[in-house]
Amino acid sequence: MQKLPDPSPANQPVEQAVHDARALVPNGTTANIVLDGQTYTLRITRAGKLILTK
Template identity: 55%
Template sequence: MNDLTFHGTDRTPVRMPTPLHEATTLTAGGHLAQIALADQIYTLRITRAGKLILTK
């Protein structure tokens, strides 16, 4: 994954911060969320042990 972007006429690379998303916000306080990428739907699950599982 490339987190560099270029600014100005000299094309100097500038590192952009990686977005941070809280899992409980994505799941609206529950344990499941669906995430779309292109034509695919993925399921994000928070386990009882507090781990994340992403499945297609």
């Protein structure tokens, strides 16, 4: 009997989502992101860096 490849998700390539940070921050500086009931703040600095704080 021929063994078939394992169709489990672990063997499948994972496609990652890509988001433009400026699209997530409509006012140009900060956006709130919620994960499991916790709110985080994403901030774009004047130097164009990202800071994520709880």
